[in-house]
Amino acid sequence: MSRSARRPWEAIGRYRRYWLSAFIILPACSAGLVLDQVLADRLPLWLEIATLSIFSLLFAWISAGFWTALVGFVLLMGGRTDTAPGSPELRLAEPRPQSRVAILMPIYNEEVERVAAGLQATYKSLQRAGALTHFEFFLLSDTRNPEIWLREELVWSALCESLDAFGKIHYRRRPINNKAKSGNVADFCRRWGAGYEYMVVLDADSVMNGETLYRMLEMMEGNPQVGIIQTQPVAVNRETLYARLQQFAQHLYGPIFSAGLRFWQLGDGHYIGHNAILRTAPFTEFCALPVLPGRPPLGGPLLSHDFVEAALMAKSGWEVWFVPSLTGSYEEVPPTLIDDLKRDRRWAQGNLQHLQLLAGEGLRSAHRFLFINGAMSFLAAPLWGLFLILGALGSLHWVNAASDDAVTSFHWGSSIDPMPFWLFGVTALLLLSPKFMAVIWVATQPGRKKLFGGIPRLLLSMFFESIFSVLMAPIRMAFHSQFVIQTLLGRGVRWGAQVRSDAETAWGDALRYFGWCSALGLILAGLLYPFLGFWHFVWLLPILGGLTAAVPLAAWTSRPGLGRWARRHRLFVIPEEVQVPEELQALDTDSVAYLPHIEGDAFVQVVVDPRFNAIHTALQRNRTGLWPRAAKLCHKALEEGPQYLSNRERNILLSDRNSMLSLHRAVWSMDDRARLTHWGLESDDQALVDAPLRTDSL
Amino acid sequence: MFKDETSYSIHPTGEWRTGWTGEAMVVANNAPVLARVERYLARLSLTDAQRLWVRGQIISQLHGIGMEGGDLYARAFASLHMALATLTDGDELDARLDLSLRLSVGESHDGKSSRWLQQQMAPAIQRRSMASRPMNRSWLAAAGRLLQALFSRRPITARSRALPGEA
Numbered sequence: 001m002s003r004s005a006r007r008p009w010e011a012i013g014r015y016r017r018y019w020l021s022a023f024i025i026l027p028a029c030s031a032g033l034v035l036d037q038v039l040a041d042r043l044p045l046w047l048e049i050a051t052l053s054i055f056s057l058l059f060a061w062i063s064a065g066f067w068t069a070l071v072g073f074v075l076l077m078g079g080r081t082d083t084a085p086g087s088p089e090l091r092l093a094e095p096r097p098q099s100r101v102a103i104l105m106p107i108y109n110e111e112v113e114r115v116a117a118g119l120q121a122t123y124k125s126l127q128r129a130g131a132l133t134h135f136e137f138f139l140l141s142d143t144r145n146p147e148i149w150l151r152e153e154l155v156w157s158a159l160c161e162s163l164d165a166f167g168k169i170h171y172r173r174r175p176i177n178n179k180a181k182s183g184n185v186a187d188f189c190r191r192w193g194a195g196y197e198y199m200v201v202l203d204a205d206s207v208m209n210g211e212t213l214y215r216m217l218e219m220m221e222g223n224p225q226v227g228i229i230q231t232q233p234v235a236v237n238r239e240t241l242y243a244r245l246q247q248f249a250q251h252l253y254g255p256i257f258s259a260g261l262r263f264w265q266l267g268d269g270h271y272i273g274h275n276a277i278l279r280t281a282p283f284t285e286f287c288a289l290p291v292l293p294g295r296p297p298l299g300g301p302l303l304s305h306d307f308v309e310a311a312l313m314a315k316s317g318w319e320v321w322f323v324p325s326l327t328g329s330y331e332e333v334p335p336t337l338i339d340d341l342k343r344d345r346r347w348a349q350g351n352l353q354h355l356q357l358l359a360g361e362g363l364r365s366a367h368r369f370l371f372i373n374g375a376m377s378f379l380a381a382p383l384w385g386l387f388l389i390l391g392a393l394g395s396l397h398w399v400n401a402a403s404d405d406a407v408t409s410f411h412w413g414s415s416i417d418p419m420p421f422w423l424f425g426v427t428a429l430l431l432l433s434p435k436f437m438a439v440i441w442v443a444t445q446p447g448r449k450k451l452f453g454g455i456p457r458l459l460l461s462m463f464f465e466s467i468f469s470v471l472m473a474p475i476r477m478a479f480h481s482q483f484v485i486q487t488l489l490g491r492g493v494r495w496g497a498q499v500r501s502d503a504e505t506a507w508g509d510a511l512r513y514f515g516w517c518s519a520l521g522l523i524l525a526g527l528l529y530p531f532l533g534f535w536h537f538v539w540l541l542p543i544l545g546g547l548t549a550a551v552p553l554a555a556w557t558s559r560p561g562l563g564r565w566a567r568r569h570r571l572f573v574i575p576e577e578v579q580v581p582e583e584l585q586a587l588d589t590d591s592v593a594y595l596p597h598i599e600g601d602a603f604v605q606v607v608v609d610p611r612f613n614a615i616h617t618a619l620q621r622n623r624t625g626l627w628p629r630a631a632k633l634c635h636k637a638l639e640e641g642p643q644y645l646s647n648r649e650r651n652i653l654l655s656d657r658n659s660m661l662s663l664h665r666a667v668w669s670m671d672d673r674a675r676l677t678h679w680g681l682e683s684d685d686q687a688l689v690d691a692p693l694r695t696d697s698l
Numbered sequence: 699m700f701k702d703e704t705s706y707s708i709h710p711t712g713e714w715r716t717g718w719t720g721e722a723m724v725v726a727n728n729a730p731v732l733a734r735v736e737r738y739l740a741r742l743s744l745t746d747a748q749r750l751w752v753r754g755q756i757i758s759q760l761h762g763i764g765m766e767g768g769d770l771y772a773r774a775f776a777s778l779h780m781a782l783a784t785l786t787d788g789d790e791l792d793a794r795l796d797l798s799l800r801l802s803v804g805e806s807h808d809g810k811s812s813r814w815l816q817q818q819m820a821p822a823i824q825r826r827s828m829a830s831r832p833m834n835r836s837w838l839a840a841a842g843r844l845l846q847a848l849f850s851r852r853p854i855t856a857r858s859r860a861l862p863g864e865a
Contacts, residue, residue: 157815170818170819172819172820190825191824192821193828195822357835360833610741611798612798615799618792618795618816621816671767
């Protein structure tokens with residue numbers, strides 16, 4: 001059997017990608033040539049070449065997005081999703097009884113109640129779908145904070161108890177968390193991967209519909225050549241204005257981009273690290289991540305693992321499909337601009353690392369393109385910045401070279417802009433037309449416009465979202481440029497927990513993070529205006545305006561109150577807010593209100609409380625190698641009090657069964673009132689002394 | 699105190715007292731001890747019968763013991779834990795665990811609830827290796843491969859996976 005007969009989509013995909021390449025390269029070259037006609041003989045050669053090169057590259061970059069959106073728009077308007085031969089949607093098979101799926105939820109210092117709520121919602125949804133027999137859950141903790149670790153354990157046991165899910169929901173905490181999330185998943189594969197044919201990887205804030213999970217399993221069962229099926233998670237549940245803008249944009253514009261992306265990718269799709277199902281055996285065999293030569297940030301362990309895992313899976317002959325038609329896959333977006341940029345900082349470093357894999361032997365060209373695309377997401381920022389600087393230099397050169405006195409005066413008609421209007425128009429078309437395509441698609445779908453608050457509100461929301469996007473773009477550009485420069489200068493980023501609650505940005509924080517942007521905007525405006533004159537300055541107004549407004553933008557958009565106000569006025573409404581899916585309703589904080597809460601110091605509670613101590617101690621093993629040190633730490637805790645133990649020392653005691661038992665017994669057997677207060681028992685004892693019991697009364 | 703590689707224990711007063719042998723001492727008033735025991739028992743979901751029985755066991759153990767201070771507390775809680783262990787016919791930890799998870803004390807999982815809980819937390823491990831494979835990332839080699847593909851007119855293809863049933 002020939003390869004093409006086995007993988008019929010390959011020839012189709014290659015043909016489509018040739019067209020995409022032509023659509024990207026030819027217009028970019030044409031636009032560059034036209035601009036050259038304008039710039040030729042008016043700028044010095046070095047400036048002309050540099051400007052044209054960067055312009056063509058950026059034009060190609062934005063046109064790739066445009067063509068993807070256009071193809072997606074055409075597909076969606078035709079009322080069909082792309083199902084090329086070999087698509088996994090075409091061949092579903094009922095899961096075999098022995099098919100087992102592990103749902104992995106790697107967590108790291110997360111808000112435990114939110115994780116529990118998400119897991120519970122997914123669990124119950126699977127239960128309703130009648131598919132629970134095939135699925136088991138693994139909470140894979142990399143948490144280092146002992147307080148959170150103890151909460152995780154307690155919540156795990158309470159969840160299992162309440163859902164009657166002992167043996168269905170597992171919990172594992174890695175004592176050493178090397179290679180972050182990818183290392184956590186790899187640790188699962190090494191320990192338990194052999195027992196599960198498939199694994200679904202979730203994020204700590206992911207929620208998935210049970211029927212969707214079952215459909216993914218059916219696709220995997222029906223397509224033994226598929227290694228990964230990726231869903232398109234949609235952003236939900238946030239209340240800050242910033243997050244609601246992101247949610248709205250993702251819901252409105254996301255479908256056409258997703259459909260277009262699927263059209264180009266076919267079986268060479270991408271994997272975003274969560275809300276996807278993976279075939280465990282090939283993942284374990286082929287997808288262990290290489291460690292790059294050199295030191296971090298560009299060398300060392302890969303920070304951004306997902307794209308590389310997809311590339312390694314495809315390199316080994318397995319197909320990776322992106323299936324945007326799978327609904328019921330949810331995630332949450334960062335609540336504020338600061339949190340979004342912190343995430344971007346990690347992504348920037350990770351995506352730049354991918355460039356070191358570009359020449360990797362055996363990688364498929366589609367994945368090499370994804371590596372370039374990912375890196376360009378961040379490299380585009382300094383390129384835009386450079387282009388603007390070159391543009392400003394060009395304008396300066398132009399006006400200085402002019403013989404008349406039009407440097408500062410503005411006369412409609414007499415002062416001619418150096419940038420041809422039509423080129424500006426084409427660029428604006430490429431950037432903005434996907435927004436209108438998305439609105440047209442929504443407007444033509446029966447019932448869908450109501451899910452966005454109706455056509456007038458949808459248009460108004462799109463207008464405001466576009467304004468915010470334009471204002472945010474230069475801030476992102478400034479920060480992304482900073483991230484790229486920092487990475488290239490060798491300044492790495494540390495793995496940190498993500499913010500997953502609607503915490504607003506204080507003015508002080510906004511000033512600390514974005515003050516330099518606002519200052520830069522004001523200084524540039526002050527410097528450039530006298531040189532450029534009004535007309536040339538107007539062109540820079542969106543950029544300088546966005547930079548200058550960085551502090552208030554960051555502060556105001558982080559306000560949950562403003563987000564709620566917008567929702568009340570049906571602005572930035574998303575379908576999940578109009579028709580709330582059952583699994584999202586289950587995320588309500590009341591749904592996990594029954595979970596036990598730890599008041600005060602969790603370490604003290606786990607030592608003192610006989611029930612909590614029993615649960616935690618039963619889950620530990622005797623670590624005899626630690627005993628000499630643990631014994632000293634126990635004495636330290638008893639003599640000086642638990643507050644004098646560092647987190648590291650607490651972790652040592654907490655991870656040893658004998659230490660926890662000994663401490664528990666020792667604390668309850670203390671008679672020193674001063675020491676008892678450290679363990680919260682003094683009040684108990686005092687009360688008892690005040691009202692002493694007699695042995696003969698028992 | 700750490701004694702050897704097989705076990706260690708600690709004394710509630712912090713330092714190991716020289717000559718602490720549990721010799722008879724006068725107990726002036728052991729009511730606070732019993733009151734603390736009572737508070738401990740209140741944190742466990744014992745039935746009335748179990749509570750009464752455990753109390754009785756502790757009192758009988760303390761009866762006639764001439765201790766005071768930390769030694770008396772230690773003795774009382776040792777008795778308490780012994781009584782709890784007797785409830786499960788095994789380990790006091792299992793008894794506390796049964797009570798915490800609202801299981802029938804001593805009757806669930808052959809009285810080995812802590813082992814059972816560990817099994818629920820993590821299924822049996824089936825080890826499998828997962829190591830990254832070597833990958834030639836040289837740009838020179840990549841250029842060579844590209845030239846070879848261009849001139850030999852053979853497309854660069856990824857190794858195709860053998861499907862089940864194929865040779």
